[in-house]
Amino acid sequence: MWSSRWLFVLAAAGSAVGLGNIWKFPYITGENGGGAFVLIYLACVALIGVPIMMAEVLIGREGRQSPINTMRLMVQQHRASPAWVLIGWMGVLAGFLILSYYTVVAGWALNYIWQMASGRFVDVSGPEAGAIFDTFLASPWQLLFWHTLFMMATIYIVARGVLKGLEAAIRWFMPLLFVLLFVLVGYAVTTDGFAQGFEFMFAFHWEDVTANTVLIALGQAFFTLSLGMGAIMAYGAYVPSNASIAGTVGIIALLDTLVAIGAGLAIFPIVFANGLEPGQGPGLMFVTIPLAFGQMPLGVLFGTVFFVLVSFAAITSAISLSEPALAYLVEEYNAKRARVAVSFGVLSWFLGIGSVLSFNAWADLHFLGERTFFDTVDHISQNVMLPLGGMLIALFAGWVLPRTVVGAQLGLQRAWTNVLWKILCGVLAPLGVLAVFAGSLLG
Ligand code: PHE
Numbered sequence: 183m184w185s186s187r188w189l190f191v192l193a194a195a196g197s198a199v200g201l202g203n204i205w206k207f208p209y210i211t212g213e214n215g216g217g218a219f220v221l222i223y224l225a226c227v228a229l230i231g232v233p234i235m236m237a238e239v240l241i242g243r244e245g246r247q248s249p250i251n252t253m254r255l256m257v258q259q260h261r262a263s264p265a266w267v268l269i270g271w272m273g274v275l276a277g278f279l280i281l282s283y284y285t286v287v288a289g290w291a292l293n294y295i296w297q298m299a300s301g302r303f304v305d306v307s308g309p310e311a312g313a314i315f316d317t318f319l320a321s322p323w324q325l326l327f328w329h330t331l332f333m334m335a336t337i338y339i340v341a342r343g344v345l346k347g348l349e350a351a352i353r354w355f356m357p358l359l360f361v362l363l364f365v366l367v368g369y370a371v372t373t374d375g376f377a378q379g380f381e382f383m384f385a386f387h388w389e390d391v392t393a394n395t396v397l398i399a400l401g402q403a404f405f406t407l408s409l410g411m412g413a414i415m416a417y418g419a420y421v422p423s424n425a426s427i428a429g430t431v432g433i434i435a436l437l438d439t440l441v442a443i444g445a446g447l448a449i450f451p452i453v454f455a456n457g458l459e460p461g462q463g464p465g466l467m468f469v470t471i472p473l474a475f476g477q478m479p480l481g482v483l484f485g486t487v488f489f490v491l492v493s494f495a496a497i498t499s500a501i502s503l504s505e506p507a508l509a510y511l512v513e514e515y516n517a518k519r520a521r522v523a524v525s526f527g528v529l530s531w532f533l534g535i536g537s538v539l540s541f542n543a544w545a546d547l548h549f550l551g552e553r554t555f556f557d558t559v560d561h562i563s564q565n566v567m568l569p570l571g572g573m574l575i576a577l578f579a580g581w582v583l584p585r586t587v588v589g590a591q592l593g594l595q596r597a598w599t600n601v602l603w604k605i606l607c608g609v610l611a612p613l614g615v616l617a618v619f620a621g622s623l624l625g
Contacts, residue, residue: 183497186422187285187421187422187426187430188349188621190417190421190422190425190430190516191430191434192352192353192356193417193498193592194353194408194414194430194434195350195433195437195503196356196495196498196499196501196502197408197413197414197499197501197502197544198406198407198408198434198435198437198438198499198501198594199286199359199416199437199438199441199495199498199499200495200496200498200499201284201287201288201291201462201492201495201499202402202405202406202407202442202499203438203441203442203445203468203495204302204441204467204492204495205287205291205464205467205468205492205526206363206402206405207223207402207413207429207442207445207446207461208445208446208449208450208466209408209462209464209465209466209467210402210472211223211446211450211459211460211465212450212453212459212461212462212463212466213461213606214390214395214398214399215387215390215395215461216379216382216384216385216390216450216460217382217383217385217386217387217390218386218387218388218390218391218395219382219390219395219398219399220383220384220392220443220446221377221384221386221405222395222396222399223399223402224439225405225406225438226399226400226402226614227403227406227435228435228437228568229606229611229614229615230400230403230556230572230609230610231300231403231404231407231409231435232431232432232435232612233481233576233603233606233610234404234409234410234576234607234611235407235409235414235431235434235435236367236427236428236431236592237422237575237576237578237579237580237607238409238412238414238415238418238575239414239415239417239427239431240414240418240427240579240588240591240592241253241256241418241431241579241583242414242415242416242417242418242419242421242579243418243419243576243590244256244583244587245419245560246419246511247419247512247513248266248270248416248419248506248510248512248513249269249270249273249274249415249506249509249510250270250271250274250410250412250506250510250514251266251270251510251513251514252270252415252419253266253269253270254267254270255585255608256578256582257392260582260583260584260587261476262578262582265308265329266574266578266582268574269412269571269574269575269586270412270506270510271353272411272516272570272571273410273411273412273413273415273506273571274412274506274507274510275567276410276563276567276568277302277411277413277503277504277505277506278504278507278526278529278530278533279533279559279562279567280405280411280503281336281500281503281504281527281530281534281558282530282531282534282536282537282559282565283331283534283537283559283560284341284440284496284499284503284532284535285329285332285336285499285500285531285534286325286329286477286537286556287464287496287537288332288493288496288497288500289325289328289329289330289331289332290318290325290328291470291489291492291493291496292331292332292493293318293324293327293328293487294468294472294489294492295486295490295493296506296508297472298472298475298485298486298488299482299486301482302314303472303473303475303476303481304476304481305477305487306472306473306475306476307456308457308458308469308473311469311470311473311476312458312462312465312469315465315468316465319465319541319542320541320542321542322538322539322541322542322543323490325538325541325542326535326538327571327603329531329534329537329538330531331508331533332496332497332500332528333527333530333534334434335497335502336497336500336527337523337524337527337528339501340501340504340508340519340527341519341520341523341524342520343519344462352489352492352498353522354445355491356495357492358491358545359441359488359491359494359495360403360440360441360444361491362484362487362488362491363441363444363445363448364444364548365484365614366444366448366474367444367447367448367487369448369474370447370448370449370450370452370474370480371451373451373452373455374396374455375450375451375452375453375454375455375456376451376455376468378450378451379447379449379450379451379452379453379454379455380450380451381445382454382460383443383446383447383450386575387598390411393618393621393622393624394622395598395623396618396621397487397565397618397619397621397622400479400563400565400569400614400615400618401519401564401565401566401568401569403570404564404568404572405568406438406442406608407434407435407438408502409568409571410498410504410568410569410570410571410572410575410617411503411567411568412506413502413503413505413506413573415506416502416505416509417502417505417507419509423473426593427592427593428592428593446465446556448471448474449466449467449470449471451463451509452471452473452474453466453470454469456470456473458470462515464544471487471488475488481610485590495580500592504523504526504527504530505520506514507524507526508522508526509546530561533559535561536555536556537555537559538552538557539555539558540555540557541554541556548555550562568619570615570619572611572615573611573612573615573616576607576611576614576615577608579607579608580604580607580608580611580612581605581608581610586602587601588600588603
């Protein structure tokens with residue numbers, strides 16, 4: 183059991199806040215035209231993400247095992263179809279797929295600790311910063327090296343089961359990350375790109391909205407909150423019985439959103455002040471942030487610390503990606519945690535080589551439509567598996583679990599709060615996901 187509710191907030195926020203906020207949110211906002219995307223994303227977080235996160239925590243705390251076994255227990259206790267256990271299996275697979283490319287990008291951040299510390303970005307121009315990144319991406323061996331290093335670090339921590347050892351670290355690093363983002367936003371405000379960056383993020387234009395924008399925004403909401411794959415369910419298994427689920431989930435979602443918006447507010451003004459492209463893709467953060475630090479006093483120091491923090495945020499997320507699988511294997515086969523951690527990590531590392539090559543040798547190899555290998559794995563896991571998993575979780579918590587169980591877990595004492603839960607989790611959240619799926623299928 184987590185020693186307190188606060189510890190759960192830290193662990194879940196550690197899972198939620200990661201590359202999804204600092205790297206992915208700004209770059210897909212850029213690719214999808216800004217304002218309209220941001221607003222739809224925020225709506226997805228509040229209306230669909232929050233109820234589903236509550237559902238995950240409540241199921242996890244009710245079952246108190248790995249997601250797969252928790253679902254098995256729920257199905258038995260409430261005489262539901264065993265097919266619901268698929269939620270658990272699909273989550274394990276989604277975690278495996280996401281981890282494979284997550285460690286590739288986290289490897290870039292590790293490399294940038296080093297690059298920032300060496301002073302390479304001092305006073306560079308926008309195109310120079312872009313060229314440094316492109317040269318790095320062009321080398322499969324470099325990417326492989328950093329991917330391997332990051333995966334090894336993840337496996338090491340996961341194998342030792344030191345989730346609790348991370349406590350101190352999360353306690354210090356998360357607030358520091360906040361402070362540094364704040365410094366960056368402060369800097370961005372002083373650049374002459376701020377008005378344009380702000381407008382880009384918050385000006386809503388209907389004509390920018392397509393079914394695909396909505397699908398991507400929904401996928402991003404799931405990804406950034408670590409939802410739909412059982413990571414939060416696995417952590418929920420350790421939440422003390424007396425902690426309020428709604429309050430806790432609210433804090434986590436708020437923290438996560440603040441970091442994402444902060445990252446956008448730091449990055450887009452720099453994009454416009456330096457004549458860069460907002461839609462340049464996955465490299466966005468790795469070009470703009472070094473550029474900003476390169477122009478700031480003490481930038482070498484702050485920039486280095488920034489990438490240390492990003493790497494740290496990434497590792498606390500990477501750990502949670504493997505947790506549903508490892509918890510199950512340890513529980514079911516009484517396996518040694520270290521052994522399953524290594525096997526899972528090595529397999530996922532292997533798949534990640536495809537993502538490494540997507541940026542160089544395989545750049546012209548297309549899988550789903552125009553997508554590279556990296557984009558394909560990303561798309562299937564984030565935009566299909568997570569929303570699908572989340573929808574099933576919401577349906578299960580909304581319709582299969584008896585009212586008494588849900589009421590006791592969530593502390594719903596009044597009739598109207600029960601009804602509200604049914605509407606949000608049982609009807610609106612699944613319908614939202616369904617509508618988005620249908621829309622994107624019909625184009
Ligand atoms: N939420 C993490 C991030 O934003 C990624 C993640 C997704 C972690 C799914 C666990 C499960 O970086």
